[in-house]
Amino acid sequence: MNEVTGIEYDDKKGYIYIKVNDKIEAKMTFVFAGDSKIIIDHTEVNPGNNGKGFGKKMVEKAVEFAREKGITILPLCPFAKSVFDKTPEFKDVL
Template identity: 55%
Template sequence: MIEVKQFDRESKGFFKATEEEVEAGRMTYSWVNNDRIIIDHTEVNPAFRGKSVGNLMVQAAVEFARKAGIKIIPLCPFAKSVFDKTPDYHDVL
């Protein structure tokens, strides 16, 4: 089972997807003030392509944004495409 964890630092952070301690993917972001993040890059390990790893990381970012009361700016083309296709995520844009 793929697990997604968040690693947040002062001005940047990332979501890391793993399965049995193998990194399946990583999605990086930067903070803008204290009320929004910019998702700037999503990368999936080729061995995990087709397993919705990228979607799981975007979902984790949306859950984080909702809990923290912040907004997301998806500059990463992959993340932007997920937001474009998922109206349920538009509340955090």
């Protein structure tokens, strides 16, 4: 199994994805709020992938992106918010 976590974005919005064998199996969308914040608004995992940790991996990628860019994250998506609530080491980007 070839699993890749990646990110695509422009100056307004973007998404984090997980590809398995070149097929997108999970996606987390976000929008930019000014120059210093992204808002995670939706997380979707394809059927059959529940319990594989894809959602948390995408949140981790968002945190990595925020730290690299020196920006903060507002998790409006209930799933992303729950991961942030359970993961104190991500609080620095909130």
